[in-house]
Amino acid sequence: MRDFSKDHRWLSLNTATVRKQGDLLAIIDACARHGIRAIAPWRDRLAECGVPEAARILADHGMTVTGLCRGGMFTAGDGASDDNRRAVEEAAAIGAQCLVLVVGGLAAGSRDIAGARRIVRDGIAALLPHARQVGVKLAIEPLHPMYAADRACVNTLAQANDLCDALGPGLGIAVDVYHTWWDPCLEAEIARAGTHKGRILAFHVCDWLVPTTDLLLDRGMMGDGVIDLPAIRRQVEATGYTGPREVEIFSKDNWWKRDGDEVLRTVKERYATVT
Amino acid sequence: MRDFSKDHRWLSLNTATVRKQGDLLAIIDACARHGIRAIAPWRDRLAECGVPEAARILADHGMTVTGLCRGGMFTAGDGASDDNRRAVEEAAAIGAQCLVLVVGGLAAGSRDIAGARRIVRDGIAALLPHARQVGVKLAIEPLHPMYAADRACVNTLAQANDLCDALGPGLGIAVDVYHTWWDPCLEAEIARAGTHKGRILAFHVCDWLVPTTDLLLDRGMMGDGVIDLPAIRRQVEATGYTGPREVEIFSKDNWWKRDGDEVLRTVKERYATVT
Numbered sequence: 001m002r003d004f005s006k007d008h009r010w011l012s013l014n015t016a017t018v019r020k021q022g023d024l025l026a027i028i029d030a031c032a033r034h035g036i037r038a039i040a041p042w043r044d045r046l047a048e049c050g051v052p053e054a055a056r057i058l059a060d061h062g063m064t065v066t067g068l069c070r071g072g073m074f075t076a077g078d079g080a081s082d083d084n085r086r087a088v089e090e091a092a093a094i095g096a097q098c099l100v101l102v103v104g105g106l107a108a109g110s111r112d113i114a115g116a117r118r119i120v121r122d123g124i125a126a127l128l129p130h131a132r133q134v135g136v137k138l139a140i141e142p143l144h145p146m147y148a149a150d151r152a153c154v155n156t157l158a159q160a161n162d163l164c165d166a167l168g169p170g171l172g173i174a175v176d177v178y179h180t181w182w183d184p185c186l187e188a189e190i191a192r193a194g195t196h197k198g199r200i201l202a203f204h205v206c207d208w209l210v211p212t213t214d215l216l217l218d219r220g221m222m223g224d225g226v227i228d229l230p231a232i233r234r235q236v237e238a239t240g241y242t243g244p245r246e247v248e249i250f251s252k253d254n255w256w257k258r259d260g261d262e263v264l265r266t267v268k269e270r271y272a273t274v275t
Numbered sequence: 276m277r278d279f280s281k282d283h284r285w286l287s288l289n290t291a292t293v294r295k296q297g298d299l300l301a302i303i304d305a306c307a308r309h310g311i312r313a314i315a316p317w318r319d320r321l322a323e324c325g326v327p328e329a330a331r332i333l334a335d336h337g338m339t340v341t342g343l344c345r346g347g348m349f350t351a352g353d354g355a356s357d358d359n360r361r362a363v364e365e366a367a368a369i370g371a372q373c374l375v376l377v378v379g380g381l382a383a384g385s386r387d388i389a390g391a392r393r394i395v396r397d398g399i400a401a402l403l404p405h406a407r408q409v410g411v412k413l414a415i416e417p418l419h420p421m422y423a424a425d426r427a428c429v430n431t432l433a434q435a436n437d438l439c440d441a442l443g444p445g446l447g448i449a450v451d452v453y454h455t456w457w458d459p460c461l462e463a464e465i466a467r468a469g470t471h472k473g474r475i476l477a478f479h480v481c482d483w484l485v486p487t488t489d490l491l492l493d494r495g496m497m498g499d500g501v502i503d504l505p506a507i508r509r510q511v512e513a514t515g516y517t518g519p520r521e522v523e524i525f526s527k528d529n530w531w532k533r534d535g536d537e538v539l540r541t542v543k544e545r546y547a548t549v550t
Binding site: 110111113144145146148149153158159181182208211212215225 | 381385392430
């Protein structure tokens with residue numbers, strides 16, 4: 001397993017972690033102050049300054065872009081397809097290592113989760129040729145089952161692996177400990193993903209707090225919750241994964257209220273000590 | 276599939292649905308007013324009047340007791356074992372068709388979910404001989420993965436089926452749509468449970484609301500959410516299940532605040548129309 005205790009070169013900051021603390025340039029400046037060289041922006045951060053300007057800022061600062069959040073929402077209706085093509089192009093424009101897909105939940109007014117899953121499969125299949133053409137990898141992010149209704153009906157690594165098996169090259173998986181730590185098949189499905197070189201495209205960390213007070217915006221800093229982070233990292237790295245480990249924390253009542261430098265200092269310290 | 280539209284003989288009321296509206300006798304009186312003949316009490320309702328008195332009240336009113344909630348919490352430490360033996364005896368005393376097991380989450384201070392699952396397995400194995408001796412079936416209730424840390428580390432029907440396969444007679448499963456509706460393996464695992472006669476010991480319904488505002492206490496009335504209740508019932512009944520369907524709704528800001536008769540009227544109406 002890689003030694004993270006004195007080396008944070010694999011640390012990537014997902015901009016959602018400091019969503020309330022500044023725009024893209026402010027976040028990049030903060031990363032520079034803390035020696036963080038990789039970032040995964042959300043599209044709203046690109047939209048604020050425009051994608052060409054965002055691409056220029058990222059390049060000028062020598063930032064590695066480990067992923068763009070997000071495409072997906074295939075069940076949202078006809079607009080999803082155009083928006084996903086734009087997301088692919090934005091990912092290409094900023095040189096992102098992948099476009100993260102949050103695939104969408106039930107269609108409006110529907111209770112048909114099997115049908116939603118078919119829509120997602122078809123949507124990814126339709127998007128893949130364009131993504132391959134422009135050289136952008138698509139990373140399915142299975143979300144926790146508590147988001148099955150309204151955010152993502154792909155809720156296990158097994159489902160994501162099945163989709164990758166079915167749809168072929170250019171498609172991979174974003175493994176997020178928050179969404180997957182509970183899964184009794186986690187270790188087996190990480191190993192299964194690992195049998196396909198490059199299938200694990202991203203590895204996200206934060207922590208599960210007890211109690212969790214909000215379904216969406218109460219994620220914990222690594223070390224403050226109950227996820228066995230070293231164990232999951234060991235499983236992921238056992239597949240040969242040598243990519244970034246990205247810190248993504250949605251925390252409306254705690255980390256989003258703190259000073260951005262304090263957040264980044266804590267991220268780095270926890271990154272080195274508890275994970 | 277059974278016709279529930281004009282026949283509520285299979286309706287059982289879990290007392291949690293009217294947790295704030297009265298004690299056991301008040302709930303039974305309300306059931307009598309609405310022609311509900313089956314009930315699944317929680318142990319706190321028994322404790323209020325004492326188990327012998329509760330047994331007498333239930334018998335005097337001719338109530339079918341479809342289950343007792345709950346035993347389990349095997350990861351809570353040494354006290355769990357004695358408490359579970361008491362729960363088994365209480366279930367026997369009131370003639371409950373099963374004792375529902377909420378198995379417990381991570382042990383205090385632990386991040387070892389695989390270890391928690393081993394403790395649960397050993398705990399059920401240790402409890403089973405006593406349960407068999409007094410003729411009480413144990414029903415493992417897989418809880419939604421959002422409760423993996425603090426309530427139950429058995430989160431899928433697959434895990435529950437595996438435990439039943441491993442531990443043998445006297446053990447079965449409580450299928451609750453709230454906990455399982457998202458599971459891509461749901462239909463397959465219901466069918467798998469159905470290959471063992473009597474393994475499905477209980478079938479609980481409510482609904483998943485969008486949005487869900489509280490992880491524990493914001494369950495919906497059947498029909499108000501996104502669960503395809505008829506589809507899951509069809510799967511359960513296809514196994515040959517002819518037992519009760521129990522309504523269990525935790526709803527601190529809605530149904531717990533309403534008049535008990537309104538709740539029961541609504542339960543009956545939805546039971547007949549949307550499920």
